[in-house]
Amino acid sequence: MPSIPGIEITSREGTHILVYFYERRHLKKFYTKYIQPFLGQDVMSSTKLSMEEIINSARLFPSVTIFPHPYCVAYTGICNLNFEPSRLERLLEVVDGVEVINAGNIHRWNLRCALLGLYLKKSITGGSDGHSLYHMGRVVTIAEGEKSGPAMLDAVKNGRVRVVGKEINLLRKVASSTAKLNVHAAAYPGLLGKNIRYSYRVIRIKSVLIRQQLQLRYYRRRNRFNPFI
Template sequence: MTANLKVDFHTHTSDDPQDYIGFSAEQLIDRAAERGFDALAITNHDAVTFSRRLEEYAAARNVLLIPGVELTLSHKHVVVINPGFKKAEDFRSLDDLAAIRNDNTLIIAPHPYYPGSRCLRSKLEPCLDSFDAVEFSFFYNHFINPNKRAVATARKSGKPLVGSSDCHNIWQVGHTYSLVEAEKGIPSIIAAVKNGRVEVATTPLSMGSMFRVGINWVLGDKLNVHLRI
């Protein structure tokens, strides 16, 4: 039976080998359950954080845990949902997307037009056919919104738009997510997104919240100061 499932396709945890994240996979799952999520993908950078134990931990809280990873390909970030591999280091180029993509995976262009050096930006359109969806990211407000170009690209190309939290701070959970019309199973969710049965649910951040995200990014991800505000 299909339903509008509350899903976050882009999150991070303390297992992330690149960024400092101050909460565990279990804590993220707990928060997602508290916020009424039906499904969740942990997409740490170049590392697949998924195990039978975590899958069962999530299931006990009525959350479907979906395998995922945020790959670095040609120095740009790409989110792969339900990857058919465990070793992210086997893939290094955007040209590898042809080998990664299949009916069972979902390839998402995350925060594509944000100013970060790892964002796809001009690299997206030349390889847009290798992507299944474009991300609408949580980090915006009424005055600053780099998602506008992502929305335009999705509309022009006919690609679905998915909402994600890109959660580096646990309070981000629930600000932006996807509503997917599907059965509660990985194949059904992936097929639904590819067929456009997905909507973005989002709330703009306050200026204070955007400031918090920026400070935490500088402290944790750039200066390696393990402090979150």
């Protein structure tokens, strides 16, 4: 059965990216030279590479780069507060495409992912994000033509694919997440640290926005009651 060599990488920011290759030897060289030296101690750990560094390294090979679940919980999707708007815009410009349906995501976030894909007019994919046999095939990316990995990647890059599927139910999501965490318990300290740092950043940014809104409301009210201002 034809297959596509690929890898999911967690950047220094804790955000995921998928890289698909036309040839296995390119994936092996990419991993050995550009990823393995910067890995954490556990498979759930982030690399020491920024998202830009990962994409630039992938660009050295015939490959397709995809942001999975761009909108999702916390920081694993690219559309999160770790990335300033200008930086996020640049990353969305250089990546080949985005995942528009993820079986492990929730419905409203998948809708936002789909709208992002339409807005960007880039390549789209869908995936089961499966960690058990039950998940496999819940979401698929379909293309007509030759049944080979390179032909499929060409179809993705040229926008000749369709995405079909739906999310798994909530209980299955909880069970899957629990199983993943149990397997990778050694990564808890690193994950906890990332969550704390991200939560602090969210609180800080939200606080600034709330303060700006209150100031704007105050000035509008003051101007309304003081015609001499």
